[in-house]
Amino acid sequence: MTQKEELMLETDTSTRRERRIAARKAQLLEAAAHVFSQKGYEKATTKEIAEYADVSEGTLFNYFATKRELLIGVAKAYANEVAADIESVQGESFEDMLAQLAANRFRRGRERRLFMLFLYESRLNADVHQYYVQEALHQIIDALEQRLKALIEAGVMRPVDPALAARMMSATTMGFAALFELGISVGTTSPEKLGAAVTDIHLNGLRNGSEK
Amino acid sequence: MTQKEELMLETDTSTRRERRIAARKAQLLEAAAHVFSQKGYEKATTKEIAEYADVSEGTLFNYFATKRELLIGVAKAYANEVAADIESVQGESFEDMLAQLAANRFRRGRERRLFMLFLYESRLNADVHQYYVQEALHQIIDALEQRLKALIEAGVMRPVDPALAARMMSATTMGFAALFELGISVGTTSPEKLGAAVTDIHLNGLRNGSEK
Amino acid sequence: MTQKEELMLETDTSTRRERRIAARKAQLLEAAAHVFSQKGYEKATTKEIAEYADVSEGTLFNYFATKRELLIGVAKAYANEVAADIESVQGESFEDMLAQLAANRFRRGRERRLFMLFLYESRLNADVHQYYVQEALHQIIDALEQRLKALIEAGVMRPVDPALAARMMSATTMGFAALFELGISVGTTSPEKLGAAVTDIHLNGLRNGSEK
Amino acid sequence: MTQKEELMLETDTSTRRERRIAARKAQLLEAAAHVFSQKGYEKATTKEIAEYADVSEGTLFNYFATKRELLIGVAKAYANEVAADIESVQGESFEDMLAQLAANRFRRGRERRLFMLFLYESRLNADVHQYYVQEALHQIIDALEQRLKALIEAGVMRPVDPALAARMMSATTMGFAALFELGISVGTTSPEKLGAAVTDIHLNGLRNGSEK
DNA sequence: AATGAATGAGACTTCATTCAT
DNA sequence: TATGAATGAAGTCTCATTCAT
Numbered sequence: 057m058t059q060k061e062e063l064m065l066e067t068d069t070s071t072r073r074e075r076r077i078a079a080r081k082a083q084l085l086e087a088a089a090h091v092f093s094q095k096g097y098e099k100a101t102t103k104e105i106a107e108y109a110d111v112s113e114g115t116l117f118n119y120f121a122t123k124r125e126l127l128i129g130v131a132k133a134y135a136n137e138v139a140a141d142i143e144s145v146q147g148e149s150f151e152d153m154l155a156q157l158a159a160n161r162f163r164r165g166r167e168r169r170l171f172m173l174f175l176y177e178s179r180l181n182a183d184v185h186q187y188y189v190q191e192a193l194h195q196i197i198d199a200l201e202q203r204l205k206a207l208i209e210a211g212v213m214r215p216v217d218p219a220l221a222a223r224m225m226s227a228t229t230m231g232f233a234a235l236f237e238l239g240i241s242v243g244t245t246s247p248e249k250l251g252a253a254v255t256d257i258h259l260n261g262l263r264n265g266s267e268k
Numbered sequence: 269m270t271q272k273e274e275l276m277l278e279t280d281t282s283t284r285r286e287r288r289i290a291a292r293k294a295q296l297l298e299a300a301a302h303v304f305s306q307k308g309y310e311k312a313t314t315k316e317i318a319e320y321a322d323v324s325e326g327t328l329f330n331y332f333a334t335k336r337e338l339l340i341g342v343a344k345a346y347a348n349e350v351a352a353d354i355e356s357v358q359g360e361s362f363e364d365m366l367a368q369l370a371a372n373r374f375r376r377g378r379e380r381r382l383f384m385l386f387l388y389e390s391r392l393n394a395d396v397h398q399y400y401v402q403e404a405l406h407q408i409i410d411a412l413e414q415r416l417k418a419l420i421e422a423g424v425m426r427p428v429d430p431a432l433a434a435r436m437m438s439a440t441t442m443g444f445a446a447l448f449e450l451g452i453s454v455g456t457t458s459p460e461k462l463g464a465a466v467t468d469i470h471l472n473g474l475r476n477g478s479e480k
Numbered sequence: 481m482t483q484k485e486e487l488m489l490e491t492d493t494s495t496r497r498e499r500r501i502a503a504r505k506a507q508l509l510e511a512a513a514h515v516f517s518q519k520g521y522e523k524a525t526t527k528e529i530a531e532y533a534d535v536s537e538g539t540l541f542n543y544f545a546t547k548r549e550l551l552i553g554v555a556k557a558y559a560n561e562v563a564a565d566i567e568s569v570q571g572e573s574f575e576d577m578l579a580q581l582a583a584n585r586f587r588r589g590r591e592r593r594l595f596m597l598f599l600y601e602s603r604l605n606a607d608v609h610q611y612y613v614q615e616a617l618h619q620i621i622d623a624l625e626q627r628l629k630a631l632i633e634a635g636v637m638r639p640v641d642p643a644l645a646a647r648m649m650s651a652t653t654m655g656f657a658a659l660f661e662l663g664i665s666v667g668t669t670s671p672e673k674l675g676a677a678v679t680d681i682h683l684n685g686l687r688n689g690s691e692k
Numbered sequence: 693m694t695q696k697e698e699l700m701l702e703t704d705t706s707t708r709r710e711r712r713i714a715a716r717k718a719q720l721l722e723a724a725a726h727v728f729s730q731k732g733y734e735k736a737t738t739k740e741i742a743e744y745a746d747v748s749e750g751t752l753f754n755y756f757a758t759k760r761e762l763l764i765g766v767a768k769a770y771a772n773e774v775a776a777d778i779e780s781v782q783g784e785s786f787e788d789m790l791a792q793l794a795a796n797r798f799r800r801g802r803e804r805r806l807f808m809l810f811l812y813e814s815r816l817n818a819d820v821h822q823y824y825v826q827e828a829l830h831q832i833i834d835a836l837e838q839r840l841k842a843l844i845e846a847g848v849m850r851p852v853d854p855a856l857a858a859r860m861m862s863a864t865t866m867g868f869a870a871l872f873e874l875g876i877s878v879g880t881t882s883p884e885k886l887g888a889a890v891t892d893i894h895l896n897g898l899r900n901g902s903e904k
Numbered sequence: 905a906a907t908g909a910a911t912g913a914g915a916c917t918t919c920a921t922t923c924a925t
Numbered sequence: 926t927a928t929g930a931a932t933g934a935a936g937t938c939t940c941a942t943t944c945a946t
Contacts, residue, residue: 096388098310102941112907114944123941172387175446176308179384189450197452204474213474216465221474223454224466227443234387234442235435238401240409242435253428254436261473262416262425262433285929292930314916324932329917520812522734526920536928538923547920596815599808599870600732613874621876628898637898640889645898647871647878648890654870655863658811662825664833666859677852678860685897686840686849686857709908716909738937748911753938 081119084109085133088126093169097127097177127177131187134170138192142199150203151255154225157196159251161229162236166247171233197222225258293331296321297345300338305381309339309389339389343399346382350404354411362415363467366437369408371463373441374448378459383445409434437470505543508533509557512550517593521551521601551601555611558594562616566623574627575679578649581620583675585653586660590671595657621646649682717755720745721769724762729805733763733813763813767823770806774828778835786839787891790861793832795887797865798872802883807869833858861894 087109091100102123106113120126141160145153165171174188201222207213232250235242242250299321303312314335318325332338353372357365377383386400413434419425444462447454454462511533515524526547530537544550565584569577589595598612625646631637656674659666666674723745727736738759742749756762777796781789801807810824837858843849868886871878878886 096310096392098308099392101939113942114907114909115905117942118905121942169391172384172391175384175449176388178450179381180308180311185450189452193450193452212476214472214476216469216474217455220454220457220462220465221469223444223447223452224440224469227447228436228440229443230446231439231441231443232435234446235439237387238390238397238405240401240405240435242432243429245432250432253432257428257433257436257473258469259473259475260426261469261471261475262428263471263473264424264426288930313914315914325917326919326932326934327930330930330932333917335916520734520816522732523816525918537921538928538930539926541921542926545921596808596811599873600812602874603805603808604732604735609874613876617874617876636900638896638900640893640898641879644878644881644886644889645893647868647876648864648893651867651871652860652864653867655865655867656859658866658870659859659863661811662814662821662829664825664829664859666856667853669856674856677856681852681857681860681897682893683897683899684850685893685895685899686852687895687897688848688850712909737935749937750911750913750939751909754909754911757938759937 077119080111080115081129084111084116084119085126085129089130089133089168089170092127092130092173097173102126124181124183127173127181128183128187130170131174131177131184134174135187135191137164138195142195150207151259153203154200154258155248155251155255157200157251158229158232158254159247162232162247162250165233165236169237171230172237193226197226200225228254228258289331292323293341296323296328296331297338297341301342301345301380301382304339304342304385309385336393336395339385339393340395340399342382343386343389343396346386347399347403349376350407354407362419363471365415366412366470367460367463367467369463370441370444370466371459374444374459374462377445377448381449383442384449405438409438412437440466440470501543504535504539505553508535508540508543509550509553513554513557513592513594516551516554516597521597526550548605548607551597551605552607552611554594555598555601555608558598559611559615561588562619566619574631575683577627578624578682579672579675579679581624581675582653582656582678583671586656586671586674589657589660593661595654596661617650621650624649652678652682713755716747717765720747720752720755721762721765725766725769725804725806728763728766728809733809760817760819763809763817764819764823766806767810767813767820770810771823771827773800774831778831786843787895789839790836790894791884791887791891793836793887794865794868794890795883798868798883798886801869801872805873807866808873829862833862836861864890864894 084105087105088100091105091108094100095104102116103113105126106116109116116126120129141157145156148156174184178185178188201218204213204221205218208215208218232242232254245253296317299317300312303317303320306312307316314328315325317338318328321328328338332341353369357368360368386396390397390400413430416425416430416434420427420430444454444466457465508529511529512524515529515532518524519528526540527537529550530540533540540550544553565581569580572580598608602609602612625642628637628645629642632639632642656666656678669677720741723741724736727741727744730736731740738752739749741762742752745752752762756765777793781792784792810820814821814824837854840849840857841854844851844854868878868890881889
């Protein structure tokens, strides 16, 4: 065997190994997200997560040193999703951007109830705060704030405080996530229709135009 | 001592005793709310709550049979606050009603961070769900929905789904509570100004009137 | 007031006081016997005993310094009952003595289930052992043993070991107490009939006389 | 590795694991029986049982979910012993059957003082009642009753109530167990001799034959 | 690399006993 | 003397984490 072949083999093996490790981690994060979502962080047990992932508890701790690292991993994955969502709506009109971002959140919220988890744990753990608040929430808020600021300056939107309005639009979405998790239904509306309806009210208000 | 005097004494003693018990319970609920708010329900320990209330752990359990009863007590107290809030805005115009309800929530949210606590635990405990979701949240939503419905029928508001709009307005308030708890400030605005600004956007929208 | 009158008053008061104290103690022992009988010593709480006696827990501890003293008091009362029983059968024939002692035990056993309590606690507490084993059980066994020894020497009874036979007769009575407490009924027979039947077997055996 | 080898290995491992688990459970039950026997159920602590079994307290709870399950396990093991005892005397004559059953109980009673434990706890726990009363005591009583009934009908035994006589013979054995546990010795007699002596009295009575 | 039994710190809860009123 | 609230030691049980196989 030449040195080159050895190197290739090594790289090859390394890569396969890394892929296997990544797959295991993903499988465990998936299980963790599921169980955290059902029970909350504290009541979820590593035993249950391992069982759901169909591995032993020992194996779980080979991939994540602590239970908290699982939570951080779940938060990180969520932040990545959000980043992708923001990326995907960059080209849209403001109205469509709002409607799609909201629809995305609503869809994710229905799939998995993680809002309260992140809310709860962000205050207790710096890493979760980093991923959920800094790398997800603030990205959305800042993106909205900038677009809004430009539209206000252009006279398209009313001269409200763009920071406040951006936070308000995010707050509404978060509040709906909370309502979902509390089992308070908002009809059987699809995420898309709901996103559009909410955006409509944010942009045009509830008051009848004739009164303005 | 006459029979009458005995009866009075008895009643008197009873009342004093009841007052003492009520005061102790309030003191313990106050401590529980504080610690739950800081740590979350699971991470809060009865030891810590007792210490904060400056009594022994044994005393705590003389007043509340389980840790969970403390949580239920805190939720009950919150539901009572909300009921009083709703009562107090019954006579106001819709706009003032919205602004004041929101301002009240914002004020409470700043005092004590219990939103995530109730959100989290409502899914795990029927009693908390009863007090937080049924006796607080739904009261607000239903009150808003009815007022809104009437205004839509009167042509004052646009013909949107009143159920959805009522939930949306509640969601926004809840979302702000979440933002507070995450430490995402919305300026140093007072609860009243914030309530007014949010109500303004809900009613009139962001879009400039000239575009309508 | 003369010295003599003072003394009388003192004595008088003392006596009344002593009577009141004795009555209170009896009332508490009665309650303790009841609750111990239902729950066993460990599971019985001083709270429950006090409630059953219709006094406060504090009062209970004014009359008995520890929970264990209540148990000792109950054992003492039992030993006194047994001593009276033995006294009352001294003049009877051996057969009647046996039958009546057994009947007395059966009657007491039905009234109150204390056998297992004494059995259990005699091993753990020297005072209970003193009253139950030394002052009750052994008195009966010794009385039986002596009568039996005389009857054997007189040729009325077979030449068995009188110590063993006396213990056996006591054992049978105790075993029936155990069966009562386990809810294993022995028909609806009266204590007297049961005592007579057991004594008959002890004296005459099960085997048919014609076989002897 | 062939599929067959894999299967064998699996079975092999499974079996070894099951054996290890069974051994641990037996070891813990042994420790529990010892400590319960010394202290009684309530005063026995899981800490002490674990220490006696030479494992940590956590390990104990890996094998028995609650302290009470340990008690149930001990009762179950006892019921099994009794069932084996009954089985082993089926072929004997009535006299030998009685003598051997009694001797077995006496032997077990000397080894371990569990009588009062079962007596005490049978009233408080349905499972213990099931194993001790239904599956042990009643089995013995019923076996005795039937044999006795047949012998009475055959004229070998006197026409006494067989239910009462069977209970009486069981009661005597139980009473001796109680005497053992109270430290009331019955001489240094061997279990066998004691069983024979007791049976002799039960069958032939104390009264001298010449008197009949 | 995978397993899962063992660990032990720490949680909630109970209850005999004390003591101020 | 009677009361019952306060105490805190001690018990059962949970579960994240370690480690020998």
